Amino acid sequence: MSEEKILTLLIVDDEQGMRMGVKRSLRHFAMDIEDTDEVIKLKVIEASSGEEAIVMMQESPPDIVLLDHKMGGITGIDVLMWINQNNLDLMAIMITAYASIETAIAATKQGAYDFLPKPFTPAELKVSVRQAASHLVALRQARELEKEKRKVRFQFISVLAHELKAPLGAIEGYLYLLRDGIGMEDPAVHDKVVKRSLIRLGGMRKLIYDLLDLTRLESGQKKRELSSVDVLDSARNSMEMMKPEADRRGIIISLENSSETIPMLADNGELEIVFNNLISNAVKYNKDNGSVTVVVEDQSDQVLISVTDTGIGMTEDDVEKLFGEFVRIKNSKTRNILGSGLGLSILRKIASLYSGEVSVKSTVDVGTTFSVNLKKT
Amino acid sequence: MNTNKKVLVVDDDSDFREQMEMMFTTRGYEVQAAPGRKEAEEVFASFTPEIAVIDLMMENDDDGFILAYRIKRKFPECIVIMVTNVTGETGIEFPGADESSGWITADAILSKPVRFEQIEEELRKLGSS
Numbered sequence: 001m002s003e004e005k006i007l008t009l010l011i012v013d014d015e016q017g018m019r020m021g022v023k024r025s026l027r028h029f030a031m032d033i034e035d036t037d038e039v040i041k042l043k044v045i046e047a048s049s050g051e052e053a054i055v056m057m058q059e060s061p062p063d064i065v066l067l068d069h070k071m072g073g074i075t076g077i078d079v080l081m082w083i084n085q086n087n088l089d090l091m092a093i094m095i096t097a098y099a100s101i102e103t104a105i106a107a108t109k110q111g112a113y114d115f116l117p118k119p120f121t122p123a124e125l126k127v128s129v130r131q132a133a134s135h136l137v138a139l140r141q142a143r144e145l146e147k148e149k150r151k152v153r154f155q156f157i158s159v160l161a162h163e164l165k166a167p168l169g170a171i172e173g174y175l176y177l178l179r180d181g182i183g184m185e186d187p188a189v190h191d192k193v194v195k196r197s198l199i200r201l202g203g204m205r206k207l208i209y210d211l212l213d214l215t216r217l218e219s220g221q222k223k224r225e226l227s228s229v230d231v232l233d234s235a236r237n238s239m240e241m242m243k244p245e246a247d248r249r250g251i252i253i254s255l256e257n258s259s260e261t262i263p264m265l266a267d268n269g270e271l272e273i274v275f276n277n278l279i280s281n282a283v284k285y286n287k288d289n290g291s292v293t294v295v296v297e298d299q300s301d302q303v304l305i306s307v308t309d310t311g312i313g314m315t316e317d318d319v320e321k322l323f324g325e326f327v328r329i330k331n332s333k334t335r336n337i338l339g340s341g342l343g344l345s346i347l348r349k350i351a352s353l354y355s356g357e358v359s360v361k362s363t364v365d366v367g368t369t370f371s372v373n374l375k376k377t
Numbered sequence: 378m379n380t381n382k383k384v385l386v387v388d389d390d391s392d393f394r395e396q397m398e399m400m401f402t403t404r405g406y407e408v409q410a411a412p413g414r415k416e417a418e419e420v421f422a423s424f425t426p427e428i429a430v431i432d433l434m435m436e437n438d439d440d441g442f443i444l445a446y447r448i449k450r451k452f453p454e455c456i457v458i459m460v461t462n463v464t465g466e467t468g469i470e471f472p473g474a475d476e477s478s479g480w481i482t483a484d485a486i487l488s489k490p491v492r493f494e495q496i497e498e499e500l501r502k503l504g505s506s
Contacts, residue, residue: 165489166462170393173393177399177400180493182399183402192395196395200392
């Protein structure tokens with residue numbers, strides 16, 4: 001079922017016959033809006049003078065105005081000027097008896113959308129109204145989209161601010177303790193305060209780097225250097241990098257590969273980000289003495305990378321939430337794990353550069369598998 | 378100096394808990410800390426706090442409010458100080474701690490980072506120092 005959207009059309013003309021004619025012609029007007037299942041219908045209202053039209057528009061502004069130029073009392077141009085001064089969001093179509101250049105110029109200056117020279121046929125009227133209506137709808141959609149974009153941007157910035165304020169507050173707090181010498185008689189406390197401050201600073205640095213990575217990727221400014229690389233090399237490099245942290249917690253990282261080498265045309269830096277993100281998360285959210293399995297498969301047209309951990313896992317709701325920016329699943333198990341909340345956004349962005357996608361499978365308390373497929377082009 | 382006054386600190390940020398513990402203990406308070414609402418409720422089954430310092434947003438955005446409410450109901454004498462990172466960046470201002478604030482049962486609301494002098498100041502205003 002398509003949804004009906006009613007636009008109000010105001011016909012302003014001092015000839016009653018004209019108003020009746022317009023009403024009759026537009027009675028069964030219906031128009032589909034592109035890319036939606038909405039249908040536009042019209043509600044036609046009338047005014048017999050410019051003065052009356054202004055009173056009506058003050059009450060509730062219509063969407064489209066059919067405006068006769070020459071009326072007793074104020075002219076159509078005067079009404080148009082009033083509409084302009086009051087910034088009404090509508091489309092005006094001027095009806096002119098004599099197609100005079102002066103009227104046309106004056107009306108255009110005042111923002112008339114179209115002209116209908118008298119006499120016109122019902123078909124001509126419908127064409128003009130149809131154009132005005134679709135223009136209006138497109139304009140409003142664009143405005144809505146712009147508003148939405150601004151909102152998303154604002155949200156992004158306020159979440160970012162919040163994510164930076166938390167570590168900032170922690171570090172400031174420790175510095176006050178140091179300054180005031182609270183608890184500092186004990187050298188172990190002093191060391192802990194310094195160590196924790198550095199860890200929180202590291203978290204801030206990571207967030208800023210992730211943010212820069214993401215912005216560069218999104219703006220397309222990060223220069224891509226595609227060369228033939230062995231995907232397994234990148235995998236092994238990342239595994240090597242995460243090994244100290246994994247060892248500390250007794251976590252074993254292993255690699256399963258479908259062939260000896262898996263060559264692909266790719267940007268080394270991008271592959272590195274993909275593996276670093278996947279493997280560091282698999283370690284971070286793992287249980288002590290757990291395992292991380294990195295699988296790289298050569299599937300002729302694409303390379304499939306999946307990393308499975310034996311960690312805390314996520315509920316279906318969490319998995320759904322996970323795909324937003326700055327989303328970090330907050331619960332008692334993740335409380336002490338630091339992260340920027342941007343890793344997955346970055347991952348998806350890179351995957352999209354290879355026409356690929358990121359998918360997640362997870363079971364609470366059993367583990368999670370993140371998969372990324374990268375198309376060979 | 379209030380020796381042995383009992384303080385409950387609830388925050389999901391381990392560093393903030395650590396700092397509060399250090400500040401209160403060096404001044405002779407007895408401190409219990411909990412990382413979340415549930416854990417805090419377990420703590421006050423056997424610990425009667427006289428002062429509670431609670432973070433507003435923990436696992437859920439309103440955990441702090443709910444906890445403050447429960448503490449006030451269970452221990453009407455307990456002074457509840459809410460701390461938050463939220464004010465400022467979102468422009469959300471919380472109403473003050475007077476009776477008109479309705480269901481917000483905190484006695485004071487402070488923005489992070491919190492300095493001990495601020496807490497002392499609030500406690501003095503509330504007649505507990």
